[in-house]
Amino acid sequence: MQNTVFRKVERDYNLKRQRAQNDAKLYKKNVYDENPILQEIEDEINMISLKSAKARIFSDDLNRRKEQEKLEYKLNKLNCKYDDELRKIGLTREDFKPKYECTKCNDTGFCDNKMCSCFNQELINESFKQSNLAKIKEENFETFDFGYYSTCNNKEKYGIEKSPLENIDGIRRLAYKFSHSLNDPEQKNLLFTGSTGLGKTFLANCVASEVIKHGKSVIYQTAPILLDKMVEYKFKFNKTESDIEDYDKIFDVDLLIIDDLGTEAMNSAKFSELFNILNTRILRNKKILISTNLTPQEIKREYEERIFSRFVGDFIICRFVGEDIRILKKKMMK
Template sequence: MALTNSQHDAIMRTYDAIRTENRHIQNERYAQVTAACPEIAQIEDDIIGLSMQAAAEMLKNPDYKTAYRKKLSELADRKAACLAALGRPADYLDPVYTCPKCKDTGYIGQHKCACFTKKAIELVYHDSNLKNIITTENFDTFSYEWYDKKTPIPSIGLTPYNNMQNIVSICHRFVDEFDTTYDNLLLFGDTGVGKTFLTNCIAKELLDSSHSVIYLTAVELFQCFEQQDFNKPDTSDTAIDSSYILDCDLLIIDDLGTEFANSYTSSRLFYCINERILRRKSVVISTNLSLSDIRNMYSERIFSRLTSAYKLLKLAGADIRLLKKTGQKP
C-alpha cells in the first residue's frame, strides 16, 4: 500500500527528532571545545561578523568578494589549527547529519532520498516473522553438517558439501561487495536443501548494514501487484506499494513457482525483474524449480533475463528438514 498522510507525517517526525538530536550533538561539541579553547568562539563570531559585513560590501563593490574569501579562509585555517590542537578534525563543529545526502530532510530536491525509502519500508512492511527467523537463520548459525561429503553430484562433479561451500562463499561475496558490485542470485534445487536459509542469511547481513530489504514469497509478490493493478482491498500484512518493490536495495523473492502461474503473473514477473535490472537493483530468487521448469513455466524472455543477469546457484543434497526430523545425518 502507498503511504497514508499519517504515515508520511510519522516519518517526517522521525526526521525532526534526528535533526534535534544532531543539533544537540553539535551544541555539545561547541560547548566542549570553546570551554577548552575560548579563541574558537571568537573566531566563530568573527566569521559571522565578516559574512554580515561582506553582504553589505559586495552590494557596493562586487570585487570585494575576493578579499572576503581570503579573510574567510584565514579564519577557517585559524579555527582548524585550534581544533587540531585539541585533537579534533577541522569539520568537528560542522552541522551533524545522519544522512549527508539529504541533510536529514528525507528529500533531495523533489525526490525522496534513499533513507526515506528505507524508513517507509520499515514502517509499511512489518514482517515480524522474518525478523524472528533471521535471529536463528544467519551465517553464524549455518552448518555444513547436513551436506554429504562423500557422494559427488553427477551434474557438477562436487559433493553436496563442497558445492555448498562454494555457494556460501558466493553469498558472502554478494553481501560484502553489495555496495560496489551489482549482482543477482538465483538459488534453485530440491525442497529442504537450504535455499530459504541462505536468503535469510543474506537478508540479515544487509538489514544489519542499514540497507532496505523486502522479502516476499512469490505469492505475496503477485498479491502486491494485484492489489495495486486491480484496486483490491489491502488484506495482507505484507502488502506494499510496488514502487518500494522496485526501489528497495534488495528484493528477495522466495519460493518462485508456488504461485498460480498465468499470463498476468508472468508479465508482472518480467516487469519486476527487468525494471530492477534497468535500475541496477539487486534481486535474490529462490525456487524449487529446475532451469528447464523455469523455461517451461515462464516466458522465454524471463528465462533469458535470469540466465544472463543472475548467478545460477544449484543447491543439492538430502532434505535437511527430513534429516532433522528423523535424527539422521548424511
C-alpha cells in the same frame, strides 16, 4: 492522503526514545535513592554552576573574576567527588545516559539531516510485516551450519561432481560476496534452485541480514504474495499514497528477495508483473535474489521466454544439492 506507514514508524520512534529516556531517569532515581550522597553532590554542583554562570556575566570585574575562578575550582572538586562516589558502586556517568537502540541517530530516525538507515529499514519492515525478515536474527552467516551438508561425492545421487559440502561452500561464498556488492554493476543477481529443505531460504535470510547490517534496505517476499499484491495494486481504483509507496519500493529497495518462485499459480498479469520487476530492477542496477524449487529446465518450460532469458543472462544460477535438512533435523531429535 496521509502517509500512514511513515507516521506509524515516526510514532514508534518517539515512543522508543521517550521510553529510553524514562528508563534512564528511573534508573538514576533508584541509584540516588540508595545513595543519597549523589543527590547532595548533584544539588551542590547545580547551585555552584548557577553562581558561576552569574559570575561569568560580570567577569570584567576583577573581584568577580576571582570569585568565578574559586567557583570553578570547587566545581571541579565536586565533580571528582561525584565520580568517586559512582566508582565506589561500580558505575560511571555513562550508566545514566539513555540506552538508545540506534547509536547513530539516538532513535530520532535522523542523523546529519538525513534519514537514518535504521528508520528507512523500519519503514520497509512496517510495509511488509508479513515478510519473515524477523527470522534474520536466527538465520545469518554467523549461525550458518555446514554440518547438514554431506562430504560424499556421489554424482549419480546429486547430479554434480562435487560433494554437497563443497557445493554449499561455494554458494555461500558467492552469497556473501553478493551481499557486499549490491552497487557493483558487474555483480550479477542470484537464483537459488534446488528441491525443498536444502537451505535456500536460510541462505537468503543470511544475505538479508548481512545487507541490513550494512545499512541497506531489503524487501523479502514470497512470489505468490508479491505477485498477488502487485496485480491487486494494478487493478486497484483508489490508490492511497502508501499503496504507491509500497509499490515503488519493490523497484527501489536495495535488495529484493523473492522466495518460492514457482509455487504461485501464474497468469498473464503476473507474468507481466514479474517481467516488469526483473526488467526495471536490472536496468536500475538494483539487485534481486530469487529462490525456487523449479529447475532451470522447468522454468524454461513454465515461464515466458523473455523471463527465462533474463534468468540466464543476468543471474548466477546456484544449484543446491544434498539432503532435506528438515528431515535431518527430525532424525537428529529422535
